[in-house]
Amino acid sequence: MSDDRRMLADMLARFLADACPVEARVDVAYAAPWHSEAAWTGLAELGAFYALASEEAGGMGGTGFDISVVFEALGRALCPEPVLPTLLGLRLLAAAGRHVDDVLAGQRVAVGIGEVDAPYDLDGIETRAEDGRLTGRKSVVYGGAGAERFLIAAQNSGKLALFEVKAKDAQVSGYGMIDGGPAAEVFLDGAPGELVLADAQDALEDALDAGALALCAEALGAMEVVQGILIDYLKTRKQFGQLIGAFQALQHRAIDLGIEIEQARSIVILAASAEGAPEFGKRVAQAKFLVGKIARLVSEEAIQMHGGIGITWEYPLAHYAKRLVMIDAQLGDTDWHLERLMGALSAE
Amino acid sequence: MDLNFSPEEQAFQAEVQAFLAEALPAEIADRVGRGEEPTRDDMERWHAILNEKGWLAGTWPAEFGGQGWGPIELHIFEEECAKASAPRIVPFGTKMLGPVLQKFGTPEQQAEYLPRILDGRDWWCQGYSEPGAGSDLASLKTKAERDGDVYVVNGQKTWTTLGQYANRIFCLVRTKFEGKPQEGISFLLIDLDTPGIEMRPIRLIEGGYEVNEVFFTDVRVPVENLVGEENMGWTIAKYLLGHERTNIAGTGFSVQALAQVKALARQVKRRGKALIENPLFAARLASVEAELEAVKITNLRMLSKAAAGGQLGAEPSMLKIKGTVIRQELNDLARRALGPAAAPFPSEDLDNLAIAPKGHAQNAAGYFNNRKISIYGGSNEIQRNILAKGMMRG
Numbered sequence: 001m002s003d004d005r006r007m008l009a010d011m012l013a014r015f016l017a018d019a020c021p022v023e024a025r026v027d028v029a030y031a032a033p034w035h036s037e038a039a040w041t042g043l044a045e046l047g048a049f050y051a052l053a054s055e056e057a058g059g060m061g062g063t064g065f066d067i068s069v070v071f072e073a074l075g076r077a078l079c080p081e082p083v084l085p086t087l088l089g090l091r092l093l094a095a096a097g098r099h100v101d102d103v104l105a106g107q108r109v110a111v112g113i114g115e116v117d118a119p120y121d122l123d124g125i126e127t128r129a130e131d132g133r134l135t136g137r138k139s140v141v142y143g144g145a146g147a148e149r150f151l152i153a154a155q156n157s158g159k160l161a162l163f164e165v166k167a168k169d170a171q172v173s174g175y176g177m178i179d180g181g182p183a184a185e186v187f188l189d190g191a192p193g194e195l196v197l198a199d200a201q202d203a204l205e206d207a208l209d210a211g212a213l214a215l216c217a218e219a220l221g222a223m224e225v226v227q228g229i230l231i232d233y234l235k236t237r238k239q240f241g242q243l244i245g246a247f248q249a250l251q252h253r254a255i256d257l258g259i260e261i262e263q264a265r266s267i268v269i270l271a272a273s274a275e276g277a278p279e280f281g282k283r284v285a286q287a288k289f290l291v292g293k294i295a296r297l298v299s300e301e302a303i304q305m306h307g308g309i310g311i312t313w314e315y316p317l318a319h320y321a322k323r324l325v326m327i328d329a330q331l332g333d334t335d336w337h338l339e340r341l342m343g344a345l346s347a348e
Numbered sequence: 349m350d351l352n353f354s355p356e357e358q359a360f361q362a363e364v365q366a367f368l369a370e371a372l373p374a375e376i377a378d379r380v381g382r383g384e385e386p387t388r389d390d391m392e393r394w395h396a397i398l399n400e401k402g403w404l405a406g407t408w409p410a411e412f413g414g415q416g417w418g419p420i421e422l423h424i425f426e427e428e429c430a431k432a433s434a435p436r437i438v439p440f441g442t443k444m445l446g447p448v449l450q451k452f453g454t455p456e457q458q459a460e461y462l463p464r465i466l467d468g469r470d471w472w473c474q475g476y477s478e479p480g481a482g483s484d485l486a487s488l489k490t491k492a493e494r495d496g497d498v499y500v501v502n503g504q505k506t507w508t509t510l511g512q513y514a515n516r517i518f519c520l521v522r523t524k525f526e527g528k529p530q531e532g533i534s535f536l537l538i539d540l541d542t543p544g545i546e547m548r549p550i551r552l553i554e555g556g557y558e559v560n561e562v563f564f565t566d567v568r569v570p571v572e573n574l575v576g577e578e579n580m581g582w583t584i585a586k587y588l589l590g591h592e593r594t595n596i597a598g599t600g601f602s603v604q605a606l607a608q609v610k611a612l613a614r615q616v617k618r619r620g621k622a623l624i625e626n627p628l629f630a631a632r633l634a635s636v637e638a639e640l641e642a643v644k645i646t647n648l649r650m651l652s653k654a655a656a657g658g659q660l661g662a663e664p665s666m667l668k669i670k671g672t673v674i675r676q677e678l679n680d681l682a683r684r685a686l687g688p689a690a691a692p693f694p695s696e697d698l699d700n701l702a703i704a705p706k707g708h709a710q711n712a713a714g715y716f717n718n719r720k721i722s723i724y725g726g727s728n729e730i731q732r733n734i735l736a737k738g739m740m741r742g
Contacts, residue, residue, distance in 0.1 A: 030555070030693065116703070117617040119687035124620055139703060140688035173701055176693045178554065178712045183691065185701050239484040249729065296680075303719050307482050307727060308507050308559075311719050313551035322553065322716060329688050335628040336618070 005069045008051055012070065015046055016077035022316045029080035029180025029319075033146050040081050044106025052087045057094035058101060064275030067210060068217040068268060075221025078320055080181035082143025084330075085110040087214050088207045092151050092162060095203035096196045110147035112138030112186050113204065120332045122153070122160060122204055127188060129156040132195065134163055134188040142330065144184025145174025152186075152193060153204055162200035163193030179322035209284040212331045213275065216268045216284075216291040219327050223261050223298045226320050230254055230302045237306075250305055257301055260294045267291065285332075285340040292334035295324040351645065353424070361424045368432040371397050377433040381608075383710035385556060386435035388513050392468055394435045399466050405442040412450060412462050419654045423647070430600025438510060440472040441465035444588050445518050448535070452576040452584055461537070475505040475519030475538070475562060476585070482507075483730045485520065485585060486529040490564060492521035492536055494571070499523075499536060501544075501567040507724070511547050511560035515540050520581050533581035537573040544568075552720075554713040555693070589726065596664065596725055597671025599644045605678040606637060608707075612685045615705050623685055636677045643670045662738050665731035672722040679715040686711055 019039040020028075028036045043049070051066045053059025061067075067087065074083060089109035093100050103109050116139045118124025127136025134154050141150070150165045171187040197203055234245030234254060244250055271287035274280045299321040303310035310317050328334060353361060376390045386394075398404040407422050408414025417425070429437075437443070446465055449458050464470040481488040490503025501521060511517070517538050524532030540547070544567040550559045576584055613624035613633065623629050650663040683690045689704040690712040698709060722728045 114688055116689070118620075119618075119689065121619055124617070140691055175695070175698055175701075177691045178693045178716070179691070185703060238480070239482065239487075241487070249732075300676075300719065304722060304728070307723050308477075308720070311553040311716070311723070313553060313555065318553040325683075325715075326691055326712065329684075329686075329690055333684060333687065335626070335684075338628060339626075 002065075005065060008048075008066075009069050009073055011046065012048060012073035013076065015042060015048075016073060016079055019043075020077050020079045020081070022078050022319070025078055025080060025180065026313065026316075026319065030176055032174070032176070034174075034176040034180065034182035035080045035082060035146075039079070040108075041106060043081060043083070044104075048083075049086055049090070049104045049106070052083075053090045053094060053100055053104065057090065058099065059090070059104060062090075062094075064210075064213060064272030064280075067214050067275070068272045071214040071217035072221035075218035075223075075323075076225050078180075078222060078225070078316070078323060082108070082110070082146075082182055084211055084214055085141075085143035085147070088211050089151055091207040091210050092196070092200070092203055095200075095206070096162070098196065107149070108143065108147045109149050109151060110141050110143045110184070110186075111207070112141045112144070112150050112152045113208070114141075115139055119329075120336050122201065122208075125153055125155060125160060127152065127154040129154045129161060129163060129193060129195075132163075132193060133190045134165060134193045135190055136188050138186040138188070141184050141186050143182055144172060144186055145176075145182035147172075147184075150186060151196065152188065153200060154193070156195070156198070159199050160201050160204065161195060162197040162203065164196050165191050165193045169193075177326065179326040180319065205281065208331055209281055210275070212284045212288045212337075213268070213271050215327050215330055216264075216271065216287045219291050219295045219324055220261070220264050220268050222320050222324050222327075223264060223295060226298055226302045226317060226324070227254075227257055227261055229317050229320075230257070230305060233306055244305075253301060253305065257298050260297060264291050264294045282341070282344055285337040285344075288332055289334050289337040289341065292328040292337070295327060299324040351648070353420070357420055357424060360421055361428065364425055364428040365432075367401065367403075368428060368434065371401070372432055372434050373397075376435060380435055381433035381604075382707045383714040385558065391435050391438060391513075395437065395468055398437070399468070404437065404466055405446055407443075408446055408450065408462075412446070412458070413466050419651045423651050427600035427603070430598070431604050433604065438471070440474050440509075440514075440518075441470060444474065445472050448518075448575060448584055448588050451587065452535075452580075454572075456572070457537075457575065470516050471510075471514045473508050473511040473514035473517045473540075473560075475508060475517045477507045478504060479506055483727050486533075486582070488520055488522060488533065490519065490521050491525075492523050492534060492569070494523075495568075497571050498568040499571060499574070501536070501538065501564045501569055503564050505562040505564075506550070506559075508547070508560040508562050509558060511540075511562060512549065512557070517562065518575075520585055523578050523581075530582040532579055533585070534578050535575040535581040535584045536569055537575060538564075538567065538569050542567050542569065552717060554716040556713070556717060597643060597647050597667035598675055598721070599640065599647055599671060602640050602671070602675050602678055603644075605675065605682065606640060609633060609678055609681045609685060612682060612705060612708055616685055616687075616689075618687075629681075629685070632677075632681060636674060636681065639670070639674050639677075643667065643674060646670070662735050665734045668725070668731050669722075669728045672728065675721060676715075676718055679711075679718050682708070682711040683715040 019042045050059045051061035051070050054062035088111040090100050152163045152165050169191045172184050174184040177183050237244050267287045267290050271283040274283040309315050380386055406415040406417040409416050478488050492499035492501045519536050520533050521536050522532050523534040544565045546563045548561045549557050614622050616623050618626050686704050694709050694713050
């Protein structure tokens with residue numbers, strides 16, 4: 001890791017420990033507006049979003065490793081701030097040659113791609129634009145509650161295009177998620193939209209891959225915290241007159257999780273290094289597939305080895321576990337990305 | 349071996365199905381079918397309906413108001429109830445304390461408490477686990493000291509399921525501190541209205557409230573509330589846990605869950621096709637269905653052995669491990685089938701947004717909540733220890 005990125009990681013970790021402690025998160029992430037306005041403003045003031053955009057786009061980073069550093073820190077802190085849509089928005093706007101200063105400064109943008117019958121699928125998008133007016137529904141739009149503007153993928157003149165829609169021009173029904181944080185249903189009924197990109201297919205694929213990489217890094221940060229919580233527990237909890245960590249059966253299971261987490265770290269590094277290269281999509285698919293599988297394993301095993309305490313709301317592990325399982329359902333689950341890899345195999 | 353039920357058993361199964369079709373209120377079955385917790389009123393209504401029929405405690409002998417059902421009849425009844433989305437019968441009175449009182453209680457205790465379990469006047473909860481004694485019950489610390497004609501109870505219990513609705517609790521308490529830890533435990537019945545008891549809710553991972561902590565400070569309990577003899581609580585606890593473990597495979601719930609996942613996978617789409625046509629998802633589904641068929645037969649093999657008077661050894665532990673893992677896998681498939689639509693925190697406000705197909709908004713909550721089934725009643729790790737001990741002895 002370069003010195004700059006190490007400084008960024010340290011700075012973010014310190015800020016998040018202070019602005020987003022996991023004990024307070026339990027209240028913040030599950031009640032409207034499902035995140036902390038103060039933490040959001042703080043992240044913007046810290047310049048964290050500059051790490052997500054390239055210099056040409058007005059930022060100071062934007063590489064796969066920059067994205068990883070930021071999201072791993074968010075994952076370690078289990079931060080519910082909707083940074084993922086900011087990353088997607090920055091990438092899409094940059095691809096269109098748009099200014100991103102307001103987004104870098106903390107303006108909330110959300111990206112509407114998935115629909116009820118096409119949760120991960122660009123080819124299945126049914127939202128349509130006609131004469132600059134959009135009709136359709138975007139479902140489970142992350143960060144949608146509280147966003148000031150939306151970037152919406154829609155069919156337009158036979159191509160997949162990207163439009164900007166102001167929040168006030170759509171019907172936005174916000175809600176919280178089971179693992180915390182804000183989302184929304186966005187209903188478009190002839191809503192006025194400004195064309196941002198007429199042919200957005202490549203930009204959308206790139207943004208989705210960058211987003212999937214970010215989620216993998218977030219999961220990695222969260223898994224490492226869970227592994228730490230588990231090992232502390234095995235070293236302190238007594239049953240049958242001894243520390244449960246003295247049972248070899250549990251030692252081996254905890255070690256197996258550690259091995260899997262190292263695998264996750266490796267595949268995330270590989271995907272991050274491929275950002276900007278032709279094989280980025282394949283590397284991201286490998287990472288999201290493996291991380292999705294490993295994150296569920298880590299989550300379920302850590303709960304099981306804790307016993308009842310692991311499924312209580314008061315214990316931070318439970319919230320990490322929920323995030324780790326639900327992260328799989330964002331931007332393509334294990335099966336989705338495995339299918340991408342299978343498709344690539346037959347094309348080799 | 350014959351895998352079919354006998355003609356009598358088939359007739360009983362048909363009778364149960366007909367009864368459920370007629371007597372189970374539709375709005376309750378809808379709620380349970382959606383994966384929501386039945387309300388207190390749902391559970392009380394269903395208990396009263398079953399009691400009216402004489403099926404609330406079907407395994408109890410006729411002299412105590414039951415039907416004298418054997419293991420196969422009980423199995424048929426519980427499978428059909430699960431498949432019909434009936435609320436679970438809260439087991440603490442009917443399946444746990446009832447059999448204990450029938451075996452170890454005095455005639456006075458039986459006359460006092462058994463009718464009150466059936467007619468719903470008493471809602472019992474269980475005081476077994478403690479913060480330092482989860483699966484390791486022998487290390488429990490809640491103490492009961494004799495003071496004339498009362499025991500004075502001090503300590504703390506935890507994981508007390510549905511304690512918020514209960515008016516009585518049966519507890520394992522320590523009455524002797526020297527000797528082997530198992531030999532100093534007693535089984536005590538406590539009225540929750542007694543001064544010195546405080547019940548505090550424990551919120552669970554998905555946000556729901558079904559378990560509690562119970563604190564006892566100088567709680568005075570009449571000595572006639574002791575069941576069996578002083579310091580024989582371990583024997584009673586083992587007897588009771590044996591009962592708890594018999595239906596823990598929960599294959600009826602899995603059968604119902606499997607049908608729901610299949611229906612859901614026909615409804616939702618990926619890449620323009622129904623999810624059930626997706627080879628990866630279909631492979632997972634077909635695989636867990638095969639596992640479920642096997643555990644159903646394992647369960648029946650165990651039941652026919654028990655019905656023939658055979659001693660059950662390792663079978664309940666095997667069933668618990670396999671049955672819970674299969675149910676959890678089905679819960680995972682239901683959550684996975686929804687994709688992002690599983691993410692919203694379930695609430696009534698969301699119902700009209702129809703993010704998930706009807707009846708599936710609780711899928712993720714159900715998945716997280718059901719992490720408990722491989723932990724409670726002796727975790728799957730404890731079941732493996734039991735199996736390993738048996739293997740090394742044998």
